[in-house]
Amino acid sequence: MAAGIAEVALLAGFEVVVRSRTERGAADLVAQVSKSLGKRVERGKLESHVRDTALQHLTTTTTLEDLSRGSIVIESVVEDYEQKMLLLRQLDSVMPVGSIIATNTSTLSVSDLALATLQPDRVCGIHFFNPATTMPLVEVIRPATASQSTIEAALAFVAACGKDAVLVRDDPGFIVNALLFPYLNNAIKMMERGTASIDDIDTAMKGGCNFPMGPFALLDLVGLDTSLSIIETLHAASGKDADRPAESLVRLVGEGHLGRKTGRGFHTY
Numbered sequence: 001m002a003a004g005i006a007e008v009a010l011l012a013g014f015e016v017v018v019r020s021r022t023e024r025g026a027a028d029l030v031a032q033v034s035k036s037l038g039k040r041v042e043r044g045k046l047e048s049h050v051r052d053t054a055l056q057h058l059t060t061t062t063t064l065e066d067l068s069r070g071s072i073v074i075e076s077v078v079e080d081y082e083q084k085m086l087l088l089r090q091l092d093s094v095m096p097v098g099s100i101i102a103t104n105t106s107t108l109s110v111s112d113l114a115l116a117t118l119q120p121d122r123v124c125g126i127h128f129f130n131p132a133t134t135m136p137l138v139e140v141i142r143p144a145t146a147s148q149s150t151i152e153a154a155l156a157f158v159a160a161c162g163k164d165a166v167l168v169r170d171d172p173g174f175i176v177n178a179l180l181f182p183y184l185n186n187a188i189k190m191m192e193r194g195t196a197s198i199d200d201i202d203t204a205m206k207g208g209c210n211f212p213m214g215p216f217a218l219l220d221l222v223g224l225d226t227s228l229s230i231i232e233t234l235h236a237a238s239g240k241d242a243d244r245p246a247e248s249l250v251r252l253v254g255e256g257h258l259g260r261k262t263g264r265g266f267h268t269y
C-alpha cells in the first residue's frame, strides 16, 4: 500500500519522503514505484518527463526525523495495533506543529491510535484502497478527537490526489470493510461447508454480481494476514460467533501463505 500511496501523491505533484525501517525496504519501494510509472509510460498513459519528475520528487530514508519537513504523514505499516501505536507516538514527536498525522489502517480504531499521541486533535484516518493507484475511493475517518482543521486538511489532500473522499465516523471497518469483510469471511465458510469450490464461488460472484473479481481472488489481493486482522477486529467489535474468522483463513496465515505477496493464498500465483 505504501508504494501505491507514494505514487498517487507523486503524480499529484507532492514531494514525497518515504521512511522504511531498512535500506532494502526503501529500495524495494522505489523499484515498485518506478516499475509502475514505467508501465504507465509504456501504455501511453503518462509522458516520460512526468515520470522522471515524479521520481525526482521521491526520496527515501530510514530515519523517522527526516519526515519532519512534511505537512502530512500517512503511516501504512502492518495492521497491528501495538506497532501502529508505537509509530504514531514517534511521529507525534517528530512532526512539526501544524502538520497532520494520518493512518491508513483498514479497521483499527483511529480514536485509540490518536489517543496514543500527545496531540490527538491532529490525527485522522486516510484509508486508501488496493491498488491505491487505480482505486478512486479514499475514506477519511474522523475520530471524535480530531479537529475540524485536521479533517479539512485531510479532505484537501485527498482531493489534490484526484481521489473521491467519503467522510466516515470511526466505527469498526468504517464503511467499505464493515460491509465487505463479512461477505469475504462468509465466502470462505461456504467453501468450507462444501457448497462450492473456490473457483466456482469466484466465478459465481463475478458473473452473478458483476464484481471485477471473486471473494478468494480479492482476499489474496488484500493479503490474508491483513484480511484476518480486519475480520478479527470486526469480530471483537460485534462479539458475534457468526463473525468469527473462517478456519481456513487462520490456517493459511499460520502457514505463511498470505496471498499474492507470498505467491500462494487461496489461489497460487
Ligand SMILES: NC(=O)c1ccc[n+]([C@@H]2O[C@H](COP(=O)([O-])OP(=O)(O)OC[C@H]3O[C@@H](n4cnc5c(N)ncnc54)[C@H](O)[C@@H]3O)[C@@H](O)[C@H]2O)c1
Pocket (backbone or CB within 6 Å): 001, 002, 019, 020, 021, 025, 076, 077, 078, 079, 080, 083, 087, 104, 105, 106, 107, 127, 128, 129, 130, 221, 222, 223, 226, 261
Ligand atoms: N492490503 C490492502 O488491500 C490494504 C488496503 C487498504 C489499507 N491497508 C492497510 O495498509 C497498511 C499496510 O498494509 P499492506 O497491505 O501494505 O501490508 P504489507 O504487509 O504488504 O506491508 C506492510 C509493510 O510495513 C512494513 N512495516 C511493518 N512494521 C513497520 C514499522 N514499524 N515501521 C515501518 N515499516 C513497517 C513491513 O516491512 C511491510 O513492508 C495496513 O494498515 C493495512 O490494513 C491495506
